[in-house]
Amino acid sequence: MRLNNSSLHYYIMKHIIDKGNAPKVAEMAGVFKVATDEMITALKALQDYHGVVLHPESSEVWVMHPFSCAPTNFWIESDGGSWWGNCAWCALGAAALLDKDLTITTNLGAESRQVTIEIRAGKVMNENLFIHFPIPMIEAWDNVIYTCSTMLVFESESDIESWCERHCMEKGDVQPINKVWEFSKVWYGNHLSPNWMKWSVDEAKEIFARFNLVNLVWDMPSNNSRF
Template identity: 55%
Template sequence: MVTNSSLHYQILKHIIDYGFAPANEKLAELLNASVKEVEDGLYQLAEYHGVVLHPHAPKVWVIHPFALTATNFLVKSDKGEWWGNCAWCSLGVAALLNEDVSITTSYGAHGEPVTIHITNGEVQEKDLVIHFPIPMKEAWDNVIYTCTTMLVFKNEEQIDNWCKRHHISKGDVQPIANVWAFAKKWYGNHLHPEWTKWTGDEAKQIFKDFGLTHPVWNLEATAKRF
């Protein structure tokens, strides 16, 4: 049966197992449905903010925390490798894999490489910070753009220089260890067969639980999906 939950689960499981999203024909086979039912379901899942499709076709482009096209974040484990959309998403990939991983990226996407290691459930490079410049209430206006701006930096001074260079307003700056803890909670139910999106109310509470109080994290109270 094609539901938001069943589609989401089968897509994520396939990406983790094989490194790429299943074709719609494969999803139809897995869900005992027609390709048309799968395609209709993908459009519904996209409206639910559970997947991002290619602009002109029912084909998975992004299913958070995974990207299906090349990004500035490569997550590797002994079992395989995957692209993350951003710093937050890449930590989310690590949380879903639940094993030792490395995340290869570059500071501010400017070319100087850095590798983040998560070993025995702990981030090893605890001095790094992550910048969140886009207000969460605007995140889904262009979620691809939002994700591409959530980057890793050495320190706040480097963020200040980056913001000035790219004429992007400075947002919230968080230590990577806190974002790692946050990502584990945020993506904690993503592989559940009965997954549902966090509501706006639930998201607000999670932000509060992890000390995310900067105006960037402000959301309107709502029982609708984030």
């Protein structure tokens, strides 16, 4: 198997979907028939491309959006397996990739009240929920783990406003869960492709516009670099 960003991304993503965890560096080096140092270099190149997030010391896979390989506030479960999603957006994106009936268990605002989101026959059954996007997309990759940790589920916009006040967080964009579900299907729709490529900023802007995501949170200057 030829080693490049697309093939490496595909191998890791399929492993996570099939087994619920990421392959180890040594395993990937064996599969691609390269030395461990060469595999680590390839993984760091994929990270620079925003295709993976690695543990800073070991270079093992920490996050491959929409999945997390470490515990989070979003637990995804189906008859065929279970996974962690990084955030509300990612959890819905993972559900779209998995393409099966499942549940997403999370805590509203990452606080004490738990909710289980059901997806059945491609539809979100809990329609009266909202997702908050507080971090501007132009800053999303400054600390993508933190960014994901703030994209949470709420029952109302007033709950979001109260939450922002309690936690000294600027209110960002608020979207109904069904809209984010449809958006996530498109955003993550190519993530299991052997020919996967990361969206460019301009491609990302086009997808945002397609779903009428017009809040300043989604605004980015046009360029051809990868989002």
